[in-house]
Amino acid sequence: MNYVLDFTPVIEGLPDLLAGCLGTFVLALGGMALAIVIGIGGVLLRDSRHAPVRFLVKAFVEVIRNTPFLVQIFFIYFALPLAGVRLDPTPTAIIALGINGGAYAIEIIRGGVQSISRGQVEAGLALGLHKALVFRLIVLKPALRAVYPSLTSQFILLTLTTSIASAISAYELTSVAQRIESDSFRSFEVFGTATFMYLVISWMMMRFFALISARYFSYPVK
Template structure:
């Protein structure tokens, strides 16, 4: 084997990789935000008294959870334009990540909501709270505290899933790495470097989630 490692090309392109890494983090955070909104609204709809609404949420979750993310993002980017809906790669990536993460978030959050004792809800209603206040104050926050580790693990997976967005030429770390690799033919050096960068991004996300947990979900110290 005569291959000689040369990381100088990677160091030369490091500014481009760092900018792309920031774009990846931006995609991930936008996708997570959309997924969390979909998750909370989906659970509210899933537990409503309106049967068609419950059915629509169940159908959405089943479709998203049982189809590949690659097919989902291709459908949004390539199939929807046939119906007159055209989106740029970045917007498509955010929507696809949000929908995918949202479907899993619905089931995770629903598990937490179901763990809340019915008596707590009845007590809130007896105190004169509106149903929306009961859901937000009595049901949602304790449920999020219970399922927070599972939810954040899913969001870490969503962060890594951003690499699939290179398939529609969205600007993120893997797409930039592919361009550098095709220009330099230094496959090992390029992909070894972005592997480390994805590890760092994941650790940064875990640190952010731990900070949020301590600030919003920790129990008061007596």
């Protein structure tokens, strides 16, 4: 094997790669925020008294979970403009990530909500608490605590899924790495470095979620 490693293009492109990492964080955090909103809202609507609403939520979950993310992001970016909805790559990626993550979040959070006993809810109502307060304090927070590991694992997967956004030229790590590789033809060095950066990003996200867990979802010490 006569291949000689040359990390010069990587070193020269390091500022762009770091900027790509920042773009990955922007897409990931934006997608997670939207996914949480969709997840909580979907749980509320999933158990609605109105059958059409329940059907729409179920259909949304099934469609999103059983179609490829690449097709979903292509649909938003290439198909919606035919209906007059035009979005730049970054907003498109955030929306697609949020929708995709939200479909999974609905089922994960719903599992946690179903683990809360009816007696706890009735006790809260008996104390005169408003239904919204009962849901937030007695149902939602314990439910999120119960499903937090599963939810964060899904969100770390969502962070890595941001790489697919390079297919629509969204600015993130993979798209930057592809550009550097196409200019230098140093595939091993460029994508090896990108792989390491994704490992660091995943580790940072895990630490971020651990801090949130310690701050908001840890049980009080007695």
